[in-house]
Amino acid sequence: MFVSVRLSWVLFLFTIPVVLSQNIALIIIDVQNCFLPGGSLAVTDGQEVIPIINSLRTDYKDAFRLVVLSQDWHCSDHISFASQHAGFNAYQEVSLAYDKNGVLCEPANSCQVVAYNVTQMLWPDHCVINTTSAEFDDSLVQEDSDIVIRKGFNCKVDSYSAFFDNGEFTQTGLHKILQDADISTVFVTGLALDYCVYYTSSDSKRLGYTTYLVQDASRGVANATSVAAVADMKSKGINIIQSDDVGAIL
Numbered sequence: 001m002f003v004s005v006r007l008s009w010v011l012f013l014f015t016i017p018v019v020l021s022q023n024i025a026l027i028i029i030d031v032q033n034c035f036l037p038g039g040s041l042a043v044t045d046g047q048e049v050i051p052i053i054n055s056l057r058t059d060y061k062d063a064f065r066l067v068v069l070s071q072d073w074h075c076s077d078h079i080s081f082a083s084q085h086a087g088f089n090a091y092q093e094v095s096l097a098y099d100k101n102g103v104l105c106e107p108a109n110s111c112q113v114v115a116y117n118v119t120q121m122l123w124p125d126h127c128v129i130n131t132t133s134a135e136f137d138d139s140l141v142q143e144d145s146d147i148v149i150r151k152g153f154n155c156k157v158d159s160y161s162a163f164f165d166n167g168e169f170t171q172t173g174l175h176k177i178l179q180d181a182d183i184s185t186v187f188v189t190g191l192a193l194d195y196c197v198y199y200t201s202s203d204s205k206r207l208g209y210t211t212y213l214v215q216d217a218s219r220g221v222a223n224a225t226s227v228a229a230v231a232d233m234k235s236k237g238i239n240i241i242q243s244d245d246v247g248a249i250l
């Protein structure tokens with residue numbers, strides 16, 4: 001009896017690290033042709049994240065219970081496209097008004113009551129549904145078990161975060177998927193650091209996940225906004241790490 005109790009304690013202690021290391025998800029944001037060199041919204045040096053993300057996947061295969069890929073997936077006349085706003089250019093901002101049901105006020109003064117105002121940066125047309133531009137890069141390692149979260153397919157509202165649209169009118173389903181898999185920790189990688197990676201990481205932290213931003217596995221649209229995004233993530237308690245640090249954390 002005495003021996004068997006002690007043996008079970010020993011076994012219990014051995015199981016703890018294994019159980020903990022499996023509550024982790026790797027999230028790969030928008031590694032799509034549109035955001036890579038030659039793409040319609042190319043992120044400078046965006047291709048450099050691909051071998052780093054691939055190594056994380058292959059080096060720590062057993063550590064990630066889930067691998068999630070997000071995919072920016074826009075209607076051809078998406079509201080975030082500068083081409084849909086007469087008199088505006090890409091990289092200018094507009095304010096979008098929505099009613100209490102999250103329906104866009106079109107024209108802007110058509111709603112009796114505006115419930116939400118959402119600032120929208122205007123972009124070149126990018127990542128249109130069912131185009132080569134929206135496909136993941138060929139060299140990105142993918143597995144059948146990967147979960148793909150498409151976002152931004154509501155033509156009237158953008159979705160930077162892989163969790164919510166920009167008005168927080170709807171969830172993408174990612175939070176439920178992570179909860180159902182008992183995920184408590186996420187590592188976020190991909191494009192772009194100052195937009196979709198930033199909003200996904202911020203929402204992940206806000207939803208209660210221990211959140212790591214793998215900085216060298218991400219690139220931003222612009223330097224100033226990327227520096228600001230990293231500082232803001234740090235202030236929110238998101239852990240800013242490099243891919244070399246991952247092994248010691250798992």
Ligand code: VGL
Pocket residue numbers: 029030035072123160191192193194195196197
């Ligand atoms: C993104 C701008 C517009 C991103 C998506 O993936 O960061 N940025 N759509």
Ligand code: ZN
Pocket residue numbers: 072074080126127152
């Ligand atoms: Zn987009």
